[in-house]
Amino acid sequence: MKYRYANWQEYSKYIADDHYYYARSCIRQNFFPGSEKAFLDILRNDLGMDITEDPRHTTCTGIGYHSDVVPLETTMAIVARQFALMTECGYENYVASCITSFGIYSEVLDMWHHFPELEAKARENLFKATGREFHKPKILVHTSDLMFHVREKIAEKGVRRLVNAATGEPLKVVDHIGCHYAKVFPKKGIGGAEFPYVLAGMVEAWGGQSVDYPERRHCCGFGFRNYLVQANRGYSIANSKKKFESMAPYQPDFIVSNCPGCAMFLDRWQFTLNAMTGSNYAIPSLTYEEMAGLVMGIDPWDLGLQMHQVPVEPLLDKLGVQYDPAAKYLGKNGKFIGQPVAPAIYNPAAL
Amino acid sequence: MGKYFDELMQDHRFREGLNACMNCGACTAVCPAAEYYNYDPRQIVDDVQARDDESIEALMKSDTIWYCGECMSCRPRCPRGNTPAYVIQALRKLSQKYGFFTESEKGRQQYALGKVLGGNMMELGYCVHPTRVAPRMHPEQGPVWAWVHEHDDDVFARFTENYKKQGPGPARAIDPESMAEFRRIFDVSGGTEFLDNIERHSLKKAEELGMTPEEYMEYVYTYNSGTHTL
Ligand code: SF4
Ligand code: SF4
Numbered sequence: 001m002k003y004r005y006a007n008w009q010e011y012s013k014y015i016a017d018d019h020y021y022y023a024r025s026c027i028r029q030n031f032f033p034g035s036e037k038a039f040l041d042i043l044r045n046d047l048g049m050d051i052t053e054d055p056r057h058t059t060c061t062g063i064g065y066h067s068d069v070v071p072l073e074t075t076m077a078i079v080a081r082q083f084a085l086m087t088e089c090g091y092e093n094y095v096a097s098c099i100t101s102f103g104i105y106s107e108v109l110d111m112w113h114h115f116p117e118l119e120a121k122a123r124e125n126l127f128k129a130t131g132r133e134f135h136k137p138k139i140l141v142h143t144s145d146l147m148f149h150v151r152e153k154i155a156e157k158g159v160r161r162l163v164n165a166a167t168g169e170p171l172k173v174v175d176h177i178g179c180h181y182a183k184v185f186p187k188k189g190i191g192g193a194e195f196p197y198v199l200a201g202m203v204e205a206w207g208g209q210s211v212d213y214p215e216r217r218h219c220c221g222f223g224f225r226n227y228l229v230q231a232n233r234g235y236s237i238a239n240s241k242k243k244f245e246s247m248a249p250y251q252p253d254f255i256v257s258n259c260p261g262c263a264m265f266l267d268r269w270q271f272t273l274n275a276m277t278g279s280n281y282a283i284p285s286l287t288y289e290e291m292a293g294l295v296m297g298i299d300p301w302d303l304g305l306q307m308h309q310v311p312v313e314p315l316l317d318k319l320g321v322q323y324d325p326a327a328k329y330l331g332k333n334g335k336f337i338g339q340p341v342a343p344a345i346y347n348p349a350a351l
Numbered sequence: 352m353g354k355y356f357d358e359l360m361q362d363h364r365f366r367e368g369l370n371a372c373m374n375c376g377a378c379t380a381v382c383p384a385a386e387y388y389n390y391d392p393r394q395i396v397d398d399v400q401a402r403d404d405e406s407i408e409a410l411m412k413s414d415t416i417w418y419c420g421e422c423m424s425c426r427p428r429c430p431r432g433n434t435p436a437y438v439i440q441a442l443r444k445l446s447q448k449y450g451f452f453t454e455s456e457k458g459r460q461q462y463a464l465g466k467v468l469g470g471n472m473m474e475l476g477y478c479v480h481p482t483r484v485a486p487r488m489h490p491e492q493g494p495v496w497a498w499v500h501e502h503d504d505d506v507f508a509r510f511t512e513n514y515k516k517q518g519p520g521p522a523r524a525i526d527p528e529s530m531a532e533f534r535r536i537f538d539v540s541g542g543t544e545f546l547d548n549i550e551r552h553s554l555k556k557a558e559e560l561g562m563t564p565e566e567y568m569e570y571v572y573t574y575n576s577g578t579h580t581l
């Protein structure tokens with residue numbers, strides 16, 4: 001079935017073909033280091049693109065900003081430093097590996113546009129602290145925008161499609177876009193806030209079927225302070241629960257998320273809900289880089305799928321991926337490093 | 352009358368976030384916090400636009416302004432172009448400026464957020480780092496994360512040569528000069544003072560409650576009176 005909404009095209013944006021300054025994400029590098037590696041490997045090595053990485057960049061402060069412990073002026077000056085590094089490296093296109101960062105950069109640029117005095121202050125603070133100056137990026141995109149942009153090339157080079165290898169049926173995929181991708185500025189996200197197409201476009205190009213489940217646009221429940229403070233986590237899990245209940249009737253083969261935090265939560269909260277309520281959720285929760293990596297034939301353990309709580313093997317089997325089950329939890333060069341305990345006997349209080 | 356309102360108006364987010372609210376409730380309808388907590392962003396926006404100092408001060412001392420998850424779901428929905436979340440961000444900033452945040456259970460949690468996120472940023476240049484997501488504080492992360500956390504050097508070695516070392520790659524050590532620049536930016540732009548101010552007010556509250564800083568940290572991080580949800 002073709003994706004139902006034709007009107008995603010009302011919300012599309014210009015994405016430069018090449019030459020990007022790449023900024024990592026606190027959350028993605030933390031929980032999905034293999035995804036960032038796959039993104040760079042596919043775009044650079046398989047597609048020959050110029051994506052530069054600069055180890056001097058830091059957090060954008062986004063999580064601190066949205067937890068209200070970092071003031072706007074500080075966030076703007078840190079963003080200004082990232083732009084200064086981009087400028088010094090000779091780039092004009094900025095690609096961020098994080099939805100929170102993408103939202104932060106978009107908001108900062110928009111506020112500088114409306115309130116030039118804020119930009120002047122950020123420039124002054126940056127210069128005072130570092131002696132640096134900067135040009136604003138000509139193009140600002142999220143890593144998924146760039147992957148969406150090259151989805152047909154990935155489809156051409158891929159070794160498999162998102163179909164059940166035994167039946168030839170397309171896999172059913174539920175996506176989660178991440179609030180700050182398009183709810184801050186609908187025009188800055190492919191498909192906007194209502195007709196999210198950035199992931200569905202990849203799913204369709206790679207042979208899968210995108211399912212428009214009712215709570216598709218609902219927040220995963222991160223809510224910054226609502227997850228980061230233990231006393232508030234009921235909020236977080238309640239929102240993810242609402243999403244799982246909404247997607248489950250469609251029997252999805254996997255979830256794919258735009259935002260690294262969401263991909264992690266939609267993985268971990270299945271385990272927690274099962275432990276709390278006796279439910280049996282087991283829907284693999286992938287990043288779009290992991291989805292692309294599987295299409296490109298990257299070994300699942302080189303993609304980091306062993307770092308997921310929800311087992312991915314049923315999905316790998318459906319896709320017909322050849323993998324070594326015994327290698328799942330090995331370190332580099334086959335080093336034995338133990339393996340996680342079973343969920344049923346896990347006791348974090350004893351740690 | 353209007354002192355706090357005038358001060359809120361100096362926050363650019365507040366100016367962007369509040370036009371004239373017509374009380375339609377669209378923001379509340381879509382709000383994930385309103386679905387979980389006893390919380391109504393429409394009411395906050397309406398209270399604030401009345402410009403009454405007393406009720407704005409009461410808001411800044413209450414749990415109410417701390418329920419929002421800053422997801423921004425309200426932003427594209429408001430027919431008046433308001434962003435309730437921006438109004439809340441401005442209220443939270445002012446609440447912390449005056450130390451009102453220590454008057455509420457949810458507000459006091461800013462101490463834990465400042466310590467954890469401030470510490471991660473100042474020491475490592477990241478908001479989050481694998482070494483800082485301790486399974487004891489994060490039981491919900493599950494056994495696979497506990498395994499990653501325990502064997503982080505080996506797990507990360509599959510993806511990068513530079514885990515916790517200088518050079519490109521995920522969870523690398525940021526070079527000392529960049530870290531110095533990062534901290535100086537916090538100093539000159541008010542970020543350091545903002546964190547210090549949270550700490551000052553929080554430790555005063557801890558003393559009032561007869562708690563050590565460690566006890567206060569444990570308390571704000573874990574205590575839930577169970578009176579917040581619908
Ligand atoms: S940003 Fe806050 S007020 Fe707005 S929808 Fe999200 S939780 Fe509700
Ligand atoms: S959606 Fe806008 S106009 Fe309607 S109640 Fe919320 S803030 Fe007011």
